[in-house]
Each structure stands twice: as C-alpha cells, then as structure tokens.
Amino acid sequence: EKGGYPDFMLKEIHEQPRVVRDTLVGRMIGGELDIDELGLTYEELNLIDRVYVIACGTSYHAGLIAKNLIEMWARIPCEVEAASEFRYRNPIITPSTLVVAVSQSGETADTLAAIRDARIKGAKVFGITNVVGSPVARESDGVIYTKANKEIAVASTKSFIGQVVSLTLLSLLLAQVKGKLTTGQVRMLFRELGDTAEQIQWIFDTQAEAVHEAALACKDAHSALFVGRGMGAAIAHEGALKLKEISYLHAEAYAAGEMKHGPIALIDPGFPVIAVTTKSPTYDKTVSNLKECEARGAKIIVVATEGDEDIKQIADHVIYIPPVRDAFCPITATVPLQLLAREVAIMRDCDVDQPRNLAKSVTVE
Numbered sequence: 001e002k003g004g005y006p007d008f009m010l011k012e013i014h015e016q017p018r019v020v021r022d023t024l025v026g027r028m029i030g031g032e033l034d035i036d037e038l039g040l041t042y043e044e045l046n047l048i049d050r051v052y053v054i055a056c057g058t059s060y061h062a063g064l065i066a067k068n069l070i071e072m073w074a075r076i077p078c079e080v081e082a083a084s085e086f087r088y089r090n091p092i093i094t095p096s097t098l099v100v101a102v103s104q105s106g107e108t109a110d111t112l113a114a115i116r117d118a119r120i121k122g123a124k125v126f127g128i129t130n131v132v133g134s135p136v137a138r139e140s141d142g143v144i145y146t147k148a149n150k151e152i153a154v155a156s157t158k159s160f161i162g163q164v165v166s167l168t169l170l171s172l173l174l175a176q177v178k179g180k181l182t183t184g185q186v187r188m189l190f191r192e193l194g195d196t197a198e199q200i201q202w203i204f205d206t207q208a209e210a211v212h213e214a215a216l217a218c219k220d221a222h223s224a225l226f227v228g229r230g231m232g233a234a235i236a237h238e239g240a241l242k243l244k245e246i247s248y249l250h251a252e253a254y255a256a257g258e259m260k261h262g263p264i265a266l267i268d269p270g271f272p273v274i275a276v277t278t279k280s281p282t283y284d285k286t287v288s289n290l291k292e293c294e295a296r297g298a299k300i301i302v303v304a305t306e307g308d309e310d311i312k313q314i315a316d317h318v319i320y321i322p323p324v325r326d327a328f329c330p331i332t333a334t335v336p337l338q339l340l341a342r343e344v345a346i347m348r349d350c351d352v353d354q355p356r357n358l359a360k361s362v363t364v365e
C-alpha cells in the first residue's frame, strides 16, 4: 500500500508532481481558462469586491498564499481567516462577497459552520476540497476538487499542493474576469504553473542529501524559527506547522521583518533559523534579517534559488529549488520543508504518519 516507501507521508510527498498535473488537467480549453463548475457567470464574478478565505491548519496556509495572489493579480481585497474565528464574529458580508472555503477532508466542523453562516448572510461560497461529495462540496455554491486522491498521513502534504494550485487557478480567473490580466498573460502563467511539477521532481532528484544534513542540524534543538517575507512568510508558516506536528519540536513562523520586534531575543548560539530566501523582490531584506540572526550565533538553514552561491556566505545549510516566479514559489519551496520535517521526525523516533493527539479529520468543534 505504501508503494515501496517507508511511510505514507513520503509516498504522498512524492505524489506531488502528479497532483500538480492532475489539478491542471482540462483547465485550459481552446486557450481559455475553464473552471465551469464554479456555478457563477463571468458577470457575477465581475461583481465580487471582497474575498474571504476561510480554513483551518494547513488549509489556512494555502489561504495565505491565495491572499497574495488574489490581491496581486485581481486587485480584490482578500482576507484569510481561521474558520473557528470567522464563525464567531460578525464579518462584513454583502452579496458581492466571495467566501472561499478550503478543506482537504471537506468535513472540518468549523469550516462547515463558517460556510453555513456566510451563505445565510448572502455570500457566494466556493469550496476547495479533496473529497468528492463531501459536506463542503455539497454546501457550497461551486466547488474545485484538488485531485490529490486519498491522503492517509495525518500531516497534509499533497493536498496542500493541490489546494495551492487550485487557488492559483481561481486567482487567475478572477484577474482575467476583472480585466487585470489578459488571456495571453493567463495562458503564459498557466504554462509556468504546470512547470512546477518538474521542478518538484528536481528537488527529489537532487536535494535529498542537503535536506538530510539540514535535518541533522535541527534534530536536537528545543525550538526553531521559520522566517520569510511575502510568499516566503506564508511558506514559513506551513514549514513550522509540519515540523511541530510530526516531530514535536517547537517551531514558530515569523515574517522576517518582525524578528527585531521580539523573536530575535530567542536566538542564542546554535538556535535553528530556517528561512525562505528564494529570489523575490524582498530577497535582500530577508538576507539582512538573517545576518542579524547569524551575528547572534543562529544556525541558518535556507531554501534558496538554484545558482544563488552568495547565500552560502551566511547559511550553514542550503537547500535549493529551481528558479521560479515568486507567485509559484510556494508550490516548490514548501516541498523541502515537508521533507525536512519528516526527516527530523524520523531522527527523533516519531511516528510520521500518526502523530500523537491529532486526527485526520476534525469533525467536532
């Protein structure tokens, strides 16, 4: 059943190139982006003036990435909120509000309650889920399926990648409908999005040893900080969650620019700081934040862009990903952090597929 892999988590991590491809199949028809199951006309989509992404855990992190894309491409204000918070306040919802509910299992209690509440208040709701016919799919106005297939390991990996790819498609569609991207630009971005499948495979083929060395550097730590900016900050949140949930090593994520407002006090010699320093508009800023950590003795592990040799001046360990547009960086840069979390967990004798105290689907509040 594990297909020759030692655990389901590794098997599912390795399925991610396929998940990217399958999630994109049939989405570009005659040169036009096609998400016909959304159940809204282009006229209705064009009226949307506010987006909420609601989700929990890893799915919430996919939402952080969607916020960046929707605001960058479609220029629609977008908030991301934990479903457990959204459902108990009084969010501003009008008929032109779109709520995007993201849930692998499609049955998370808080996410479902938030969907029901949003619909009562008049919002349109899109579900993004991995389970056909699940409550999230049934109770939404439209649904995108993530094509990850059944995920068995409790820690979500391939379904996260499916969610990010699906949310990227939705962001492209909104941008096109709003006239912020031309169909030519959408086609070009769609092609590049598809290239991430091979880029993930490249990471498996070339970076295993680098991940292993980085894991050795973290395994005896009591705590670790994950940092980045922009997309890198969103990826840092997912990296920290993966590490803490399966290795029981305390990890926290911070926007790199926030370090000097408190967390840098934690840094003492040997403290692991794991950073996303891929090429992006804020690369230099993140590097200077890392220099401040290095000066205090931190052990620096980075996910960087292949060809970036300069980063070795401050990093103790470098894991490379292929050059990629910042918008698509989460799809590849998350993968080394999944692998890192798994290796650390194994080194600490943890059950990577069945971490203590956690359940695969959370159907009670």
Ligand code: F6R
Binding pocket: 056, 057, 058, 059, 060, 102, 103, 104, 105, 106, 107, 108, 111, 154, 155, 156, 157, 241, 242, 245, 360, 361, 362
């Ligand atoms: C972490 C993880 C959880 C889930 C969360 C939401 O690896 O799997 O944080 O992401 O419980 O679950 P879904 O997406 O099924 O609503």
